[in-house]
Amino acid sequence: MDFQPQVNEELLDQAIALHGLSLVSILHQVQDHYGYLPEVVLRALCRKSGIPLTEIYGVATFYSYFSLKPRGRHQITVCSGTSCHVRGSGRVIKEVCNLLQIQIGQVTPDGEFSIETVNCLGCCAFAPVMVVNGQYHVHLSPAKAREIIISIREDAARESDLQTQEAEQEREAVPLQKDVSLR
Numbered sequence: 001m002d003f004q005p006q007v008n009e010e011l012l013d014q015a016i017a018l019h020g021l022s023l024v025s026i027l028h029q030v031q032d033h034y035g036y037l038p039e040v041v042l043r044a045l046c047r048k049s050g051i052p053l054t055e056i057y058g059v060a061t062f063y064s065y066f067s068l069k070p071r072g073r074h075q076i077t078v079c080s081g082t083s084c085h086v087r088g089s090g091r092v093i094k095e096v097c098n099l100l101q102i103q104i105g106q107v108t109p110d111g112e113f114s115i116e117t118v119n120c121l122g123c124c125a126f127a128p129v130m131v132v133n134g135q136y137h138v139h140l141s142p143a144k145a146r147e148i149i150i151s152i153r154e155d156a157a158r159e160s161d162l163q164t165q166e167a168e169q170e171r172e173a174v175p176l177q178k179d180v181s182l183r
């Protein structure tokens with residue numbers, strides 16, 4: 001079995017109490033917490049709620065929003081449906097996978113990106129199409145897809161630098177405040 005996180009019993013109890021037997025709402029809460037739907041948690045949900053495991057998996061696999069595998073902080077979905085395929089989505093997928101050094105269904109080692117494909121994103125006239133973090137990118141070429149991913153990666157690095165600077169400034173500010181209060 002893959003790595004499985006610890007079951008947050010309290011979260012499950014709260015979700016069941018709040019949503020009753022509304023499985024979709026419970027699964028939303030579970031996925032918001034874990035970032036995906038871990039098998040061990042779904043089994044615990046079955047035990048606690050009495051909802052059959054087959055029904056839980058039925059719902060979890062029906063909606064593309066739910067994922068049974070961990071996802072990166074930035075989720076990339078590339079359409080590989082007929083219209084997108086004819087207009088070169090295969091080359092887009094190859095470019096993104098090469099850039100991130102992962103395969104479809106995998107997460108980068110730093111947990112930042114994951115990539116998946118779907119059969120249609122419902123906007124075939126704009127093929128090839130890719131969705132990143134819920135934002136649609138249309139009429140893609142491999143170069144354009146590469147630019148988008150690099151730009152997201154640079155933004156994430158800037159954000160992380162900023163957070164580190166803020167944390168350092170906070171650490172430096174604490175002794176200063178103590179000095180002032182001692183006078």
Ligand code: FES
Pocket residue numbers: 079080081082083084085119120121122123124125127128129
């Ligand atoms: S086939 Fe790609 S959006 Fe429909």
